[in-house]
Amino acid sequence: MSNGADEIRLIVEQVLRSADIAALLGADGRQAGTDAQKAAPAPLGGGVFATVDSAVQAAAAAQRELSALPLETRRRMIGAMRQAVLSNNEALCVDAVSETGLGNVRDKQVKNALAATKTPGVEDVEPAAYSDEHGLTLTERAPYGVIGAITPVTNPMATITSNSVGMIAAGNSVVFDVHPNAKRISNRLITLLNDAIKSAGGPQNLLCAVAEPTIESAGDLMKHKGVALLVVTGGPGVVRAAMGSGKKAICAGPGNPPCVVDGTADLVKAGRDIVAGASFDNNVVCICEKEVLAAEGIADRLKQEMRANGAYELTGSQIDAVTTLTVPSFKGPHAENAPNKDMVGKDAARIAEAAGFEVPPETRLLLMEVGREHPLVWTEQLMPVLPLVRVKSVDEAIDLAFEVEHGFRHSAMMHSHDIEKLSKMARIMNCSLFVKNGPCYAGLGQGGAGYTSFTIASPTGEGITRARTFTRERRCTLVDYFRII
Numbered sequence: 001m002s003n004g005a006d007e008i009r010l011i012v013e014q015v016l017r018s019a020d021i022a023a024l025l026g027a028d029g030r031q032a033g034t035d036a037q038k039a040a041p042a043p044l045g046g047g048v049f050a051t052v053d054s055a056v057q058a059a060a061a062a063q064r065e066l067s068a069l070p071l072e073t074r075r076r077m078i079g080a081m082r083q084a085v086l087s088n089n090e091a092l093c094v095d096a097v098s099e100t101g102l103g104n105v106r107d108k109q110v111k112n113a114l115a116a117t118k119t120p121g122v123e124d125v126e127p128a129a130y131s132d133e134h135g136l137t138l139t140e141r142a143p144y145g146v147i148g149a150i151t152p153v154t155n156p157m158a159t160i161t162s163n164s165v166g167m168i169a170a171g172n173s174v175v176f177d178v179h180p181n182a183k184r185i186s187n188r189l190i191t192l193l194n195d196a197i198k199s200a201g202g203p204q205n206l207l208c209a210v211a212e213p214t215i216e217s218a219g220d221l222m223k224h225k226g227v228a229l230l231v232v233t234g235g236p237g238v239v240r241a242a243m244g245s246g247k248k249a250i251c252a253g254p255g256n257p258p259c260v261v262d263g264t265a266d267l268v269k270a271g272r273d274i275v276a277g278a279s280f281d282n283n284v285v286c287i288c289e290k291e292v293l294a295a296e297g298i299a300d301r302l303k304q305e306m307r308a309n310g311a312y313e314l315t316g317s318q319i320d321a322v323t324t325l326t327v328p329s330f331k332g333p334h335a336e337n338a339p340n341k342d343m344v345g346k347d348a349a350r351i352a353e354a355a356g357f358e359v360p361p362e363t364r365l366l367l368m369e370v371g372r373e374h375p376l377v378w379t380e381q382l383m384p385v386l387p388l389v390r391v392k393s394v395d396e397a398i399d400l401a402f403e404v405e406h407g408f409r410h411s412a413m414m415h416s417h418d419i420e421k422l423s424k425m426a427r428i429m430n431c432s433l434f435v436k437n438g439p440c441y442a443g444l445g446q447g448g449a450g451y452t453s454f455t456i457a458s459p460t461g462e463g464i465t466r467a468r469t470f471t472r473e474r475r476c477t478l479v480d481y482f483r484i485i
């Protein structure tokens with residue numbers, strides 16, 4: 001039977017056949033941009049503006065033009081945007097890895113392809129009608145106008161693609177303030193999408209961006225009176241800032257997804273799925289498995305299956321060295337802890353090397369069995385280092401999963417065939433995304449049913465965002481007439 005990991009492997013194989021990525025990137029696939037490249041000012045034009053104010057003004061004019069265009073044109077624009085990402089996917093991903101130094105080209109291509117093909121479009125904002133003896137009521141979904149979108153360094157392209165498709169499908173324009181460490185690739189993608197929109201008969205500057213984004217420019221965007229809605233995707237700081245801005249804000253914040261495995265699980269599949277999910281784009285995706293909580297009866301078998309699928313299990317001093325390296329200033333389980341930014345999104349082998357030992361270069365994940373108070377259990381590490389805690393029972397695992405998720409209500413996973421425990425964990429976690437018996441990305445529609453988004457709004461409750469999330473609901477009632485039966 002096909003699953004998400006198989007699908008991803010197939011895509012990866014196609015991708016690897018299509019170009020010699022290693023030659024483009026250098027031996028370790030992680031060549032960072034040169035200092036000169038990073039310092040070069042971003043080019044203006046193609047939707048990229050020098051100031052927040054000029055970007056908002058251009059976006060407002062473009063949104064008025066969009067409102068006057070037929071829906072058919074909007075559908076064509078969305079189709080052209082999807083195609084533009086797919087046609088340029090490989091080159092975009094090579095440049096993204098080069099600029100940000102995070103993740104890997106193959107998985108970024110999977111993320112982009114997913115965002116381009118499975119983000120809902122215009123069909124998601126269909127009107128609804130109600131009729132009865134009192135007449136007819138129509139509900140339509142109106143755009144907000146100009147949306148201010150703030151995007152992360154971890155998924156710069158998939159977030160921008162998914163946001164752009166959904167927000168434009170809903171009739172909005174967007175001003176992006178992208179992560180400064182991904183500004184070149186992000187703004188290049190925005191220009192590419194604008195070109196696609198124009199080629200399909202759409203207005204220019206429907207997607208705008210700030211050439212030199214900073215925390216200050218993000219703050220200016222949050223305060224700008226021409227911005228009707230904020231959509232922020234990032235860590236706790238940007239979420240707090242957006243929620244305190246006084247504007248309506250849709251906030252996609254941090255997570256720390258636990259993965260529970262009990263004695264009824266298919267351990268062969270669980271081991272394979274956990275390694276595939278936790279190593280996906282080197283774990284920079286917010287939904288990736290961040291810690292495994294395994295019932296003691298199956299913990300050894302599970303680790304064996306994980307090792308068979310590319311996990312390298314650390315021992316004694318290796319665990320100590322990797323812990324000190326990856327979470328250098330742990331403030332305690334319930335505090336807001338941050339990982340070592342220099343290690344975020346790096347390859348497993350590179351992290352091991354930095355910690356002073358070698359692992360086989362093909363290692364996908366560093367696995368470490370630790371106690372429940374261990375720093376990596378409580379920290380959103382965003383790197384392919386996965387702690388596993390052995391617990392007495394599945395109930396203890398579920399209770400611990402709730403604690404380590406910090407109440408983010410973001411994402412969680414469980415491998416089990418006990419429907420009572422699956423239901424119990426789903427209810428207790430009450431997350432935006434809960435994956436049963438699959439890798440994390442199945443919950444985003446990669447090898448799982450349903451649409452995708454890379455803005456998962458847990459703090460503000462919208463969950464997996466979609467075009468209709470970016471609309472206001474409008475009701476129009478005609479009394480006594482127009483019912484036809």
Ligand code: NAD
Pocket residue numbers: 150151152153154155177178179180214215218219233234235236237238241252253254255285286380454455456457458
């Ligand atoms: P980050 O918070 O450092 O940056 C995200 C964006 O917010 C950037 O554009 C940054 O410039 C801006 N920003 C940061 N602090 C700000 C502030 N105080 N005021 C205004 N703007 C500010 O996050 P990152 O490192 O780019 O991304 C990783 C984090 O994002 C992780 O915590 C991850 O879980 C989260 N994330 C969540 C989702 C989701 O859908 N829920 C998706 C991707 C990433």
